[in-house]
Amino acid sequence: MLTRPTTEQVLVGIADELRDTVAPEVQSEPVKVLLAQIDQILRSCAIRAAHETAWIHDEADTIAAVTGTDVGWPASLHLDDVASWYDATSRVLSAALDDAFAAGDANRIAELKLLLDARSATEMKIVGALELVGRG
């Protein structure tokens, strides 16, 4: 299997071609908007392709440590299995949040919130600068 250029490189390359070569030739406004959306989606996909599996494992380790729960391992490293495992791990975090709010435990809520802040920081690395193309 050839791994280079990486998936990230190829997706960014496609996004660049669409932006620099295809988009200037397009006259239709709805198609221009669609291309601008695809540009942002492709760049997010590139970042996910490069880092998603590692970031999911890092976050799962932290959730396990803070909640004191054995979250196990994904059935395999195929992305679908990793995503299913991430879902199960997220449920552990959600349950801990529900318990903390039900108990009115401010310290515990603050501790768990740090995990959400870290998750959100990862999401922002993926999203980048949000541009609401096609609005207004």
Next chain:
Amino acid sequence: MLDIEKMPELLGEFLARQQPAWRNVKVSSYEVMTGGYSRLLARAVVEYDGGTQVLVVRGDPPADRTLIHTDREQEWDVLRMLGQHGIRTPQVHFFDETGEHLQTKALVLDFSESHSFLPYAAAGGSLEGLPSRLAEALASYHAIPIDRLPASLERPESYDAYLTKRIDEWRRTADQHVEDLPILRYMAGWLDAHRPTPVPLTLMHGDFQSANLMITPDGHFEIIDWELASIGDPREDMGYFKAVAQVAPPDLLDDAGCLEMCARYRELTGLSELQVNPAVVAYFLVLGVVGTVRRLVEGGADYARGTNHLMGSVFNLNSVQYGHSMWLSATDALGPVLDQIAAAAKEMS
């Protein structure tokens, strides 16, 4: 409205039936309008013996192109009621309630000669005093007595029941998604733990944002697009406005603007500073976006399940993730302030 070529004739026949006093009705121009997010829109110039009118036709898109399901009958009832109370919004005149005449259920309204607010602002139009005008626009329809609102609008049992239902919408949205969403569950818990001082429930616009505002020649706001109207906490419209304005400027409710708007709104409604203040507006910035968040998340879930193939559904998930970041930051800054307000309210009671 689905077959543009036929519309001048169909609309002319419809108007002639609706308005027998108009003789020799002819639709001389029929142009599809952009800007409608969820409904089909067109501008029509109608000529008849002794007069000319410019009207807007607003109808349901075909089922497979419907982003949001809303009720045209309810919108008709709301628009007529707004007209009776003198609210600044284009007057509605006719309704094809079956779609028999205009190919889809459609309303016929006046065409507004006012400027759309966003292009006005983008062109450098003055924003001075507009936070106060915004308060006046909000207060105008929030002041309509609840018993005068259309029967089709759901009446919450109580303020607490209403707020509980809205907060639970965050949990329901998380529960129904294709993967777990702990940030939404956190937001529900946080909103529940920081409930604001209640106010009387009122008519809510439901999509109160700059894109749905026009500015009249004398500098007042005219409000359009009432399809998401409901009965709820009037401060949701303020929070929702701010939420959208932060990502689609200008933000009339920045620090100074929000203070100005709140002060003018209190003056007009008699509500207290504990009830209407920038911190409470920010609380509703979070709470008030839940309906939009639910629709965006549902779209992403449908794409993941393979039941829709709209690239926009994938793109919109970026907005949800951007929202995560914004809401989490808001809770850090707001929590202590809302706790202080709650303590002050408790002391006063």
